[in-house]
Amino acid sequence: MKLAVWTYEGPPHVGAMRVATAMTGVHYLLHAPQGDTYADLLFTMIERRGARPPVTYTTFQARDLGGDTADLFKTAARDAYARFQPQAMLVGASCTAELIQDDPGGLASTLGLPVPVVALELPSYQKKENWGAGETFYQLVKTFARRSDAHERTSARPRCNILGPTALGFRHRDDVVEITRLLELIGVEVNVTAPLGASPADLTRLGDADFNVVLYPEIASVAAAWLERQFGQKTVKTTPIGVGATLDFINEVAAITGLDATEALSMAGGRMSWWSRSVDSNYLTGKRVFIFGDATHAIAAARVAAEEMGFEVVGLGAYSREFAREVRAAAALYNCPAFVTDDYLEVEQAISELQPELVLGTQMERNIAKRLRIACAVISAPAHVQDFPARYSPQMGVEGANVLFDTWVHPLVMGLEEHLLSMFRDDFEFNDHAGPSHLGHGASTGAAVVEASPAVAAVEADTLVAPVDGAAVDHVLTWSRDAEAELHKIPFFVRGKARRNTELFARQTGVHRIEVETIYDARSHFSR
Amino acid sequence: MTPLDISFRERPRTNEAGAGAVAPAPAPVLRQRGQREVFCGLTSIVWLHRKIQDAFFLVVGSRTCAHLIQSAAGVMVFAEPRFATAIMEERDLAGMADANDELDRVVDELLARRPNIKMLFLVGSCPSEVIKLDLSRAAQRLSRRHGPGLSVLNYSGSGIETTFTQGEDACLASLLEQAPAAPASAAEQLVVVGVLPDIVEDQFRRLFTAMGIKDVAFFPPRRAGEIPAIGPGMRFLLTQPFLTETSQRLEDMGAKPLRAPFPFGSQGTTDWLRAAATAFGVSDATFEAVVQPAQARAERALAPHRRALEGKSIFFFPDSQLEPSLARFAYEELGMRPIEVGTPYLNRDLVGAEIDRLPTGVTVSEGQDVDLQLDRCRAARPDLTVCGLGLANPLEAEGLTTKWSIELVFSPIHGFDQAGDLANLFARPLARRAKLRL
Numbered sequence: 001m002k003l004a005v006w007t008y009e010g011p012p013h014v015g016a017m018r019v020a021t022a023m024t025g026v027h028y029l030l031h032a033p034q035g036d037t038y039a040d041l042l043f044t045m046i047e048r049r050g051a052r053p054p055v056t057y058t059t060f061q062a063r064d065l066g067g068d069t070a071d072l073f074k075t076a077a078r079d080a081y082a083r084f085q086p087q088a089m090l091v092g093a094s095c096t097a098e099l100i101q102d103d104p105g106g107l108a109s110t111l112g113l114p115v116p117v118v119a120l121e122l123p124s125y126q127k128k129e130n131w132g133a134g135e136t137f138y139q140l141v142k143t144f145a146r147r148s149d150a151h152e153r154t155s156a157r158p159r160c161n162i163l164g165p166t167a168l169g170f171r172h173r174d175d176v177v178e179i180t181r182l183l184e185l186i187g188v189e190v191n192v193t194a195p196l197g198a199s200p201a202d203l204t205r206l207g208d209a210d211f212n213v214v215l216y217p218e219i220a221s222v223a224a225a226w227l228e229r230q231f232g233q234k235t236v237k238t239t240p241i242g243v244g245a246t247l248d249f250i251n252e253v254a255a256i257t258g259l260d261a262t263e264a265l266s267m268a269g270g271r272m273s274w275w276s277r278s279v280d281s282n283y284l285t286g287k288r289v290f291i292f293g294d295a296t297h298a299i300a301a302a303r304v305a306a307e308e309m310g311f312e313v314v315g316l317g318a319y320s321r322e323f324a325r326e327v328r329a330a331a332a333l334y335n336c337p338a339f340v341t342d343d344y345l346e347v348e349q350a351i352s353e354l355q356p357e358l359v360l361g362t363q364m365e366r367n368i369a370k371r372l373r374i375a376c377a378v379i380s381a382p383a384h385v386q387d388f389p390a391r392y393s394p395q396m397g398v399e400g401a402n403v404l405f406d407t408w409v410h411p412l413v414m415g416l417e418e419h420l421l422s423m424f425r426d427d428f429e430f431n432d433h434a435g436p437s438h439l440g441h442g443a444s445t446g447a448a449v450v451e452a453s454p455a456v457a458a459v460e461a462d463t464l465v466a467p468v469d470g471a472a473v474d475h476v477l478t479w480s481r482d483a484e485a486e487l488h489k490i491p492f493f494v495r496g497k498a499r500r501n502t503e504l505f506a507r508q509t510g511v512h513r514i515e516v517e518t519i520y521d522a523r524s525h526f527s528r
Numbered sequence: 529m530t531p532l533d534i535s536f537r538e539r540p541r542t543n544e545a546g547a548g549a550v551a552p553a554p555a556p557v558l559r560q561r562g563q564r565e566v567f568c569g570l571t572s573i574v575w576l577h578r579k580i581q582d583a584f585f586l587v588v589g590s591r592t593c594a595h596l597i598q599s600a601a602g603v604m605v606f607a608e609p610r611f612a613t614a615i616m617e618e619r620d621l622a623g624m625a626d627a628n629d630e631l632d633r634v635v636d637e638l639l640a641r642r643p644n645i646k647m648l649f650l651v652g653s654c655p656s657e658v659i660k661l662d663l664s665r666a667a668q669r670l671s672r673r674h675g676p677g678l679s680v681l682n683y684s685g686s687g688i689e690t691t692f693t694q695g696e697d698a699c700l701a702s703l704l705e706q707a708p709a710a711p712a713s714a715a716e717q718l719v720v721v722g723v724l725p726d727i728v729e730d731q732f733r734r735l736f737t738a739m740g741i742k743d744v745a746f747f748p749p750r751r752a753g754e755i756p757a758i759g760p761g762m763r764f765l766l767t768q769p770f771l772t773e774t775s776q777r778l779e780d781m782g783a784k785p786l787r788a789p790f791p792f793g794s795q796g797t798t799d800w801l802r803a804a805a806t807a808f809g810v811s812d813a814t815f816e817a818v819v820q821p822a823q824a825r826a827e828r829a830l831a832p833h834r835r836a837l838e839g840k841s842i843f844f845f846p847d848s849q850l851e852p853s854l855a856r857f858a859y860e861e862l863g864m865r866p867i868e869v870g871t872p873y874l875n876r877d878l879v880g881a882e883i884d885r886l887p888t889g890v891t892v893s894e895g896q897d898v899d900l901q902l903d904r905c906r907a908a909r910p911d912l913t914v915c916g917l918g919l920a921n922p923l924e925a926e927g928l929t930t931k932w933s934i935e936l937v938f939s940p941i942h943g944f945d946q947a948g949d950l951a952n953l954f955a956r957p958l959a960r961r962a963k964l965r966l
Contacts, residue, residue: 001588001614001630003637010595033654035568035687038596040918050925052918059564062657062688076563083899095590096654096688099621124590125618 006344006364008319008382012122012132013094014039019136019219021053021167025087025199026140029077031069031097031104034059046385047168056080060097070102074111081113088144088200089113090136092120116200118143128342130218130294130320133166137195141223144200147207147231157189158257160236161209163224164216165196170297170381172196174394175215179240182397183213185264186253207231211256215239215396217296218320240396241300242308242404243273272401276308287412290315290356292339292347292365293380295323297395299330301360301379304404306334314354315339317347319362344368355500358412363387373496375411379404475507479514486516501526557874562897565918566846566872568687569695570653571600575938576699577610579723582646582752585611586638587685588631588663589653600934610645612638616655627661628669635670635680645678647706647752649699652684679706679752691872693770693848693937696723700774703748703755704781710759718804719745719756719783721774722767725940726750732791732943735801738818739810758783763807765800767791767942770849772875789882790853793861793947794826822944829948830861833955838863840958843910845919846870846896847933849879854914854936854950855890856882862951866890867908870901912954929957 009015013030020028021043030036037057043049058076060069081089091104105119118139122132162179165172173196180190191209192202211234212227214220224235234256240249246268254261275281289311291301295318305311316331317339318324324340331338339350348368351359359369359376363384369376378387379395394400479487490498498519505522506514570593573585587593594613614634619625631650639645648670650663663682670680683702685695700721710717718741720732729746736744745756747764756762762783766775769790779785788803789796798819805815842864844851851871858864868891869883876883883892893901898919905913906926913923913930920930931954941950 001616001620001625001627001634003612003634004591004594004615005609005612006598007591007594007613007615009591010599011590011592013592014595033568033687034564034566034691035570035596035654036592037563037565037918038567038571038599040565041916042599044919044921045917048921050921052922057563059562060688062686065658065688079562079899095592096658099655099658123618124592125616125621128591 004343008342008344008362008364009129010039010042011095011124012127012129012135013092013120013124014042015129015132015134015219016090016092016120016122016136017043017053017055018129018133018166018168019140019195020055020090021049022165022195023140023198023200025201026054026090027080027084027086027088028053028055028090028092029073029080029104029108030055030057030092030094031073031102032057032059032094033096034061036094036096042168046383047388048385049167053167054084054086056084058097065100069097069100070107073102073104073107077108077111077113081115086115088116088118088140090118090120090140092122093124095124098124116143131322133219134222137163137166137219138223138226140195140200140203141206142226144203145206145227145230146204148205157187158211158259159189159191159209160253161191161206161212161227161233162193163212163214164218164220165193166216166219167196168381169196169216169219170294170379170383170387171393171395171400172216174392175396175400177392178394178397178399179213179215182240182246182250182264183253185267186250186257186261187259188253188257207233209233211236213253218294218322239296239300241297241400242304243269243401244303244307245300246397246401268398270398270402272308272405275402275405276310281310281409284409284412285310287311287358288314288354288356289358289360290351290354290365291379292317292319292359292361294318295320295327297380298360299323299326301404302330302334304401305360305408308401309405309408311358314356315350317341317350355497357497358408360408377407377411475512477503477506477512477514480516483514483516483519486519498523556892558891558893559895560893560897560900561895562900564691564846564872564896565898565916566896567600567692567916568596568654569685569690569692569698570597570651570687571692572685572695572699573597573611573651574601575723576696576748579750580647580748580752581610581750582644583610583649584638584642584645584647585649585651586635587611587613587651587653588656588661589613589616589651590655591615593653593655610642621659627659628666631661631666632670632673635674639674639678648674648678648680649702650680650682651695651699652682652686654686654688657684657686657688681705691846691849693768693850694772694873696768697771697773700748700771701777704758704774704777706752707747707755707781708757709781710757710761712760714757714759714761716761716763716808717743717745717756718808719747719758719762719764719778720767721747721764721778722771723748724767724942728940728942728946731945735818735822736804739801739805739808739814741804741808741810760784763804765804766878768850769853769875769879770873772873772878775878787878787881789856789885790850790879791942792853792950793857794823794830794944795861796853796857797826797942797944797947798823826944826947830951833948833951834862836955836958837951839865840911841865841867841908842954843867843905843908843913844869844871845898845901845905845913845915845933846872846893847914847916848937849873849875850936851914852879852883852886852892856885857950858954859886861947862954864912864954867910868893868901868904870894870896872896912958914954929961931957 020026043053058072091108108117165176212224213236214224227233236252238249238252240246250261250264289305291298298318302313302316306313313334313336315337318327319342327340328338344364351368359365359374360379362380363382366376393403502519502522505525577585620627650667652663667680667682681702683698758781760782763786764778764783765786786803786807788800791797791800842858849871851869855866855869870893874894913928914933920932923930940946
């Protein structure tokens with residue numbers, strides 16, 4: 001048993017749902033108890049889909065467990081086929097149905113349904129959502145992929161499949177558009193994109209492509225490896241997130257196809273590379289950033305952060321245990337600790353210890369960052385409704401890099417803004433208490449709490465810092481009035497960090513009463 | 529209908545509502561069996577853990593359970609959630625690890641992190657029920673081990689046994705085990721039963737006090753240590769129609785039920801309060817004097833919504849068991865036309881009287897075959913469809929106007945001062961549709 005507060009991934013059958021929902025012409029019959037239908041709302045609410053996921057749940061109850069759950073399954077399968085008339089059915093069990101061992105695949109095969117039935121074995125007590133999506137996609141590809149005569153036709157342009165995008169994926173919808181556009185610019189024709197938007201009939205044409213582009217290795221790498229073995233299709237493995245990775249991606253495609261990609265290469269810098277080189281971006285230099293997400297997005301984000309934003313990566317982690325090696329290798333590259341864990345509490349502890357200025361993470365890290373008052377941008381699933389924007393907002397390719405620049409910089413204070421803040425910080429209208437002018441008067445009440453009682457503030461800080469060193473909980477800190485006043489001369493957006501660093505330093509050096517000197521000692525200590 | 533319906537035909541029913549009286553025969557109830565688009569009882573942890581502030585809810589289940597609770601909690605961000613899941617793994621099932629030892633270890637880990645927990649609920653799930661993990665024995669064992677500062681209770685929120693709000697019912701029923709027995713000589717006391725937001729509880733307390741009903745107890749209490757004593761002197765008033773098991777257990781403990789419509793809207797709240805007033809000998813004059821100002825406020829708040837909603841048809845998909853009472857409110861107090869009133873479970877003892885107040889021709893349905901029900905809904909094209917989160921956007925995309933039913937459970941809707949808010953929950957989707965030029 002494992003104690004879990006929040007989970008990064010759902011169970012594997014939710015991964016199967018992400019594949020089924022992404023596709024057309026597929027219906028998934030899930031042997032599951034009442035209540036498992038909650039998973040529908042992930043698609044209808046978080047992703048705002050205007051149609052129910054193509055899933056029928058048998059919804060058995062306690063009174064069915066006596067023995068007729070198998071009949072329930074067969075009836076539901078027949079009804080679902082009759083109502084939805086899919087080209088293919090997926091059948092499988094959720095965690096509870098796995099325990100009652102009704103064998104959905106075997107039962108479905110006795111029904112003589114007039115369409116192919118793909119039986120999914122997704123061990124709920126060992127595996128998780130992304131694995132479930134990958135396995136489901138692999139089973140579908142294995143069942144349907146063929147090579148038709150059309151393959152032999154001499155096509156003017158090389159063809160590829162785009163593999164991996166699913167429903168509920170982080171910006172998959174827009175990545176597909178961006179990468180399709182990029183491939184066309186290079187001179188490559190997209191044969192099939194799957195699972196997103198593909199039908200089983202489309203999957204039968206997978207073998208006609210010359211090579212495969214794997215956008216999301218968590219979901220498509222197993223299927224792509226099978227296609228490579230089966231049809232000799234090469235796999236483009238670079239995830240084109242960021243300017244550098246997009247260039248690498250173009251070069252990899254050019255190498256496989258022998259195409260001249262000069263034009264695409266010349267456009268790959270987008271606006272991002274100039275935005276990052278422009279003087280305003282100077283203030284980004286060395287910002288401490290903590291990165292966590294699925295392995296693909298986290299590793300790609302680390303490269304962009306270090307090489308294209310000039311940040312310092314202070315921690316890099318992923319919840320995808322399947323990619324632990326890659327995550328560790330990337331962390332070694334940036335000389336920072338690696339975290340391969342699906343324990344939200346461990347990630348929270350790492351962030352509060354490392355005190356980054358920016359967190360790039362999932363919805364979970366957004367919650368952590370909010371609590372610790374650290375700037376944050378979401379770069380990976382699991383994401384919430386606000387991360388499924390109406391506007392075009394890819395992560396990949398040229399426009400993706402532009403989007404990364406904007407969304408990562410947005411939560412930070414801009415360079416020119418930072419300059420003005422320090423220039424005017426003593427102005428009577430422009431101090432912390434005045435609050436932003438566009439909010440009108442009285443928008444500043446929040447700051448007063450800390451002011452009123454340094455003791456309270458110290459206690460709050462204690463709670464914040466406590467996890468850093470459990471043994472130091474008894475170490476009572478007080479701030480002298482002068483030190484407190486000095487602290488408030490520091491601009492508010494770095495004051496929290498200054499307070500934490502000062503207190504951490506005080507604890508480490510056995511100081512109980514923080515004086516003005518302590519603040520500056522701490523500052524020189526941490527600026528080494 | 530699916531072939532399955534054969535085994536779930538209309539059960540012969542006695543006419544409980546009008547026993548002996550010359551009451552009209554209640555409308556037949558449509559019972560179907562198929563896919564149910566409802567939450568399981570674990571979902572109620574989302575509001576239960578906010579109510580009992582020193583309690584912690586530990587689900588003993590699978591990754592699906594953990595995923596469900598955080599998905600149902602939706603955009604709500606809890607600084608420190610007082611719930612967690614002990615996720616069972618392969619080794620627990622394969623007998624490589626004794627599940628009880630594992631559970632004890634997880635509880636130790638939890639208590640080390642959260643030493644201030646006074647009450648721990650072990651919440652059973654579908655997988656823990658199927659493998660027959662005995663959580664009541666585990667609760668006793670853990671109570672001995674960590675008592676007396678911590679009481680450990682257990683109940684099942686599994687989907688194979690409970691839907692959505694039945695989780696609260698099961699939780700409260702288990703909490704009654706902790707209630708001290710009131711001495712037979714104890715004075716009569718009113719106990720108000722069911723989770724209410726604190727603000728609503730306080731409103732009701734003020735009304736009862738003004739009527740002269742003193743020492744009203746609320747169950748569940750805000751703190752684990754404040755459970756009221758239960759005994760023959762107790763008269764209890766339910767705030768929620770889904771408290772079937774809790775109600776039964778209170779009766780078993782000697783408490784006497786006060787049956788009333790549920791306190792939604794002005795009329796519902798008046799009737800509900802009157803049941804207590806009558807039982808506690810409050811004079812009509814006092815009752816009127818106390819209730820009238822709040823009633824007038826409620827009427828005032830309802831009036832504009834009634835103008836907007838009068839004559840509009842409404843279709844309820846089953847969700848929380850509040851549906852019959854809400855349909856009564858929508859019909860009597862807002863002038864809406866209920867087409868179908870679906871409920872996951874129909875307890876005529878508790879809501880029969882309100883169902884009998886619905887107009888003839890309304891379909892009352894219990895349980896669900898969601899595809900068939902969607903067919904009926906599409907055919908009826910109601911002005912407003914009250915349904916779960918999984919159905920709302922798909923129906924909106926088909927051109928229907930919907931209200932997410934979960935908001936009816938998460939928002940304060942009971943009592944006079946929330947009557948306008950409740951009506952607004954029905955009115956806002958229609959007002960929005962009328963505004964948009966899209």
